[in-house]
Amino acid sequence: MSGSERDPVELGVELLAHLEHGELSVADALDRIETVTTNPQVQREILDTAVMRGIVEREDGMVRPRSQGTYVEFESDVVVREGDFTCQRCGSAIGTGHFVQFEGGELGPFGSTCIRKVLGRES
The missing domain is CATH 3.30.60 (Wheat Germ Agglutinin (Isolectin 2); domain 1)
Structure with missing residues (x-):
């Protein structure tokens, strides 16, 4: 992948990995993911990949990061x-x-x- 190309799924997963809140609604998480892509299928893939990798938990309409302290400086x-x-x-x-x-x-x-x-x- 060249420097100008980027994998939207990987960027979205990294963005979710750096959440500063203990929890966000799925709607708020999607608002953040929209900065990576507006494609609904890719947005779902980002969220599903983050859950599958154990980066976030998704339950009852909420997204919770599984690790704390990995904020963007x-x-x-x-x-x-x-x-x-x-x-x-x-x-x-x-x-x-x-x-x-x-x-x-x-x-x-x-x-x-x-x-x-x-x-x-x-x-």
């Missing part, structure tokens, strides 16, 4: 670049893009407010 895991971008979450034009660095690839760009929402720092 803004200082080391988020790269900020200047340029002309479109926020991957809200679609707004932004001049400063925030990109999350995962092993499976880069997720972003996001604006300063949306990056906090994607990572669970604010609702």
Whole structure:
């Protein structure tokens, strides 16, 4: 896979592995997954893969991370670049893009407010 290609399932699973909340509704988890893909089949595959690998538990409409403390660190895991971008979450034009660095690839760009929402720092 080249640097510009990314596996949406792996990125989505990594995003779920870094949840900062003790639990999220499936709807809130899907809101985060939508930053990786809007394809409903791939979204389901992401959630199913995360459950199968033991990264999250899914029960009674809730998603719970199985490990704590693997949060994204803004200082080391988020790269900020200047340029002309479109926020991957809200679609707004932004001049400063925030990109999350995962092993499976880069997720972003996001604006300063949306990056906090994607990572669970604010609702």
